[in-house]
Amino acid sequence: MSSRTCAIVGASGYTGRELLRLLTHHSGLAATVAMTARPDTDPAPPRLPHEPTVDRLDLDRLATVDGVFLCTPHGAAATIARHAIALGKPTVDLSADFRLSDEAVYGLTEHKRDELAAAQLVANPGCYPTSILLPLLPLLAESLIGLAAPIVADSKSGVSGAGKAASERTHFGNVHENFLAYGVGTHRHTPEIHRHAGTERIVFTPHLLPAFRGILSTIYVTPTGATTAEHAAKSMRDCLATRYAQEPFVTVYADGQPELCCVQHTNECHIAVAASGPLVVITAAIDNLGKGAAGQALQNMNLLLDLPETAGLL
Amino acid sequence: MSSRTCAIVGASGYTGRELLRLLTHHSGLAATVAMTARPDTDPAPPRLPHEPTVDRLDLDRLATVDGVFLCTPHGAAATIARHAIALGKPTVDLSADFRLSDEAVYGLTEHKRDELAAAQLVANPGCYPTSILLPLLPLLAESLIGLAAPIVADSKSGVSGAGKAASERTHFGNVHENFLAYGVGTHRHTPEIHRHAGTERIVFTPHLLPAFRGILSTIYVTPTGATTAEHAAKSMRDCLATRYAQEPFVTVYADGQPELCCVQHTNECHIAVAASGPLVVITAAIDNLGKGAAGQALQNMNLLLDLPETAGLL
Amino acid sequence: MSSRTCAIVGASGYTGRELLRLLTHHSGLAATVAMTARPDTDPAPPRLPHEPTVDRLDLDRLATVDGVFLCTPHGAAATIARHAIALGKPTVDLSADFRLSDEAVYGLTEHKRDELAAAQLVANPGCYPTSILLPLLPLLAESLIGLAAPIVADSKSGVSGAGKAASERTHFGNVHENFLAYGVGTHRHTPEIHRHAGTERIVFTPHLLPAFRGILSTIYVTPTGATTAEHAAKSMRDCLATRYAQEPFVTVYADGQPELCCVQHTNECHIAVAASGPLVVITAAIDNLGKGAAGQALQNMNLLLDLPETAGLL
């Protein structure tokens, strides 16, 4: 019944598999080609009904589909993306390869729909940046955040963000009943956040949760002008509620706090805003494999292929 | 072989049980009385060798010991504490009842030794405040932190901090593979932190980890003056390393990041300092049941009873 | 687009919520009524789009739907079921109330399709019995299992099987990093297994896993006659593979072992058969909330309402 087809390159990693899973519920788009990023891997049989076999890399097969998803490791996507574009195939790259480049449209869907409609190559946002930019962009656009003091974005992610490769870092014994900050001051996502927020006044710290999926970012911002934090929190909440009122995947809480369990296995972003002393504390939760990766990638591909934006995602 | 004895009131909760466990390894202090905070509970048999039976509340028995630990719920300790003091028994109260009061010495041991030596009543610090004050106090004393912008203390705790009582909040299904902020702008520990830091310029947000024990606080501070964050981070790290060089339970990292697993089941606090953009990020890890509760309480009791400070804690 | 409607009584528990979630993906059946089992509860707003509000109990509303699911506590379902049947509404009862009764058809779907087509009241099987009966029934029917020695069914379940109520048993601190057997020799599911297996020669022991969803049963059976265990294992595997070859929700492995992660969030049962010494070891995995509860209930309701059996379940 699907009228359009797509290829997934890097289909054996967490985000590739999540895309395969989402597409089994998509009535207008089917994954007809699934490949690893390597030319020497044995084919892996489907894990779910309606899934294709995951074959070894064969770029010629990209000519047979309508759109291309790249879920390859960072660094490996650029060449394949250019090949797909040359074949005229709209491409969503989930790696970091084009996120700081003018070659691609940055696919934070709710903020880039006009550009996405005409795009050939989409740089799908990183998981941490998605959780930070969705709440911050409307507030920065409305100048509701004072930048005399830096914005603090303290983010916590499940282990799936570290990928499927076995390492000391992902060993159960090092994750379970543990917690730590990492990449303090040096994480690759910092320049991505700065570029797309339009300001370098954001200090970002990622942490590793003893959980598999989900990101929660706790963001501390200073009100502008002489307003109280309570008043500023209300203004910011109203701004976000208005901005996202028609968005199917963004929910702004009137009260209460988002939890990972509210957004896991969804393409949603849940946002709360509260005053705390002189600051406003914004919390935003997404599924790092959903809105933070495969979900948003499918949302973008739907736009590229002129399919309903929410198809396969509700 | 133990020459001194103590009572634990509230011995069936997590902190009471942790104290019982610690005391089985203490060569100079024995728990000879263990009671619940309620007068109507059936006695519970010991869980470990050398532990006493946990009996129902009987204040007369406090006269038989050298020191008293109160692990009762907040609000229930004050009356019992005054009874123990009237009996002339040095008392460490692990509840919040005296933390904002002049009646007691605030037992952040490394910063209160002089007062503790002469104290009758010790208000044992809260777990979150311990993880925040240990790194901040030396830096504030040396004026290394600018307070034009507030300090942000983003803290994450294991579930044992919520106590042993069954509730929707502590149900496995709501904790496992979940994460959330709570008490944003309203948590009871905020005034405790403000009072003992000597400044209200600290914004504190607690979060609930899908783990049982441990707290990690990520603290964002502004350098003073015109220094770079890298330079300020070095100054702060040096300040903390010097201040705590002789402390058996505080470790300041030269590099790397503390993890919960490094401090679980210990009385230690591990601290790292790193620059991140214009700010300095301080991470501090403790065991909320160790240095954040029972461990520090024992450290304080050792001082009250003129026992070696580290006894039972190494 | 849904042409048929149903009510869910007991919609706020884990199985009720799972049914609501499944029905949001069902194109031919919609949950138009959701109620708690109590007459005095405040209405709870929907958690997902297309979900109804969960109202307090009002039996009159059952007249407005085509079918009724009962997810109430054991003991509370019988009265409501009889009310629904009197209204002529096909009813699937997920409680234990009718599993040992002749009033209802026992809804182990793959083995009861003929009876289910004509049924008014279905007793949906318990989670543990489903995981044990699906592999055993074909083998017992073919007399491939010797009963001189009892069959041993050693089952392990995630905590969701214990329900949503907060208790000492479901406290994170008692589940996480823990494991135990319970109900040894006395569990309520034992007579259910015996009745529907047609033999009392099954010894069943449930255990509580430090996980949320899924059941894995390890079943030890004696070969009949003088055959080797290797030979018997092959015969049993062949028997099961043949019996379930056309079943969309039962998979018999040629080799390897089922894992909980293979069946979580599905209506599937995965089965492996292997020789071990003189015995044959059968392992069967299901999602206790899926094939062990809500999934199988929906599969049964599809049959009662003459909808495609797999609707909402793939």
Add this chain to the structure above:
Amino acid sequence: MSSRTCAIVGASGYTGRELLRLLTHHSGLAATVAMTARPDTDPAPPRLPHEPTVDRLDLDRLATVDGVFLCTPHGAAATIARHAIALGKPTVDLSADFRLSDEAVYGLTEHKRDELAAAQLVANPGCYPTSILLPLLPLLAESLIGLAAPIVADSKSGVSGAGKAASERTHFGNVHENFLAYGVGTHRHTPEIHRHAGTERIVFTPHLLPAFRGILSTIYVTPTGATTAEHAAKSMRDCLATRYAQEPFVTVYADGQPELCCVQHTNECHIAVAASGPLVVITAAIDNLGKGAAGQALQNMNLLLDLPETAGLL
């Protein structure tokens, strides 16, 4: 204060580190040499006070200590053990290298004290066998178990049993919220169990729990003669209670069930016995790193060096 010294070879794995941790609390034995099993590793600094640096392998250093622990991978221990024996150093080998050999005493302490007193080389039992043999040996010795039907030993272990090496099997994403049987009919511990139980009528199946430490074995045995299972369960419980009455590390329950949390971080084995249908179900819990490895190894070394058997273990 320690009068005796020991070396740990393979000190960077889970069991080696556990030994180092235990020895920091031992008043009569100190680890003065800690080495990896490899000659080319950089020295690793101590993780706890009083621990030695973990150096690269240097067999000459074994001459400087009173006893040797081998925590090396299976296959690597035999050569080092023979070197240590040649130096006259009592050696406890925690690998599997000598468990099926007559060269060593099999160190199931409670059953081998006489031989251990005179031993030079001890093969420390595997974790699964320890949890199965401790309850079975007294019952087999008293002929309380019928062997017409095989004994079923269904065992579940935390992930630490799989060691510290990163692999697909130990990745958090494959362990967390998962469960499976492995090595069905083929596990290396089966011949060890058979040899030391003195019967091959034991069918053993190991499973991997989503937890870090602990083993619980559920063992199904047939009563002898015409007795009821209830009567047989009582006889078996009495037999075990009598046999282990004076043992400091074995507890036989009068009622209730052992849980992993009761034995984690201890050298204890907790055993319960209950009737279930025609069988008796014995559950036994140990810490796989404690009584299942490092704890029992230290218990054995205490005997070899004529130290108090419980030193460092209470």
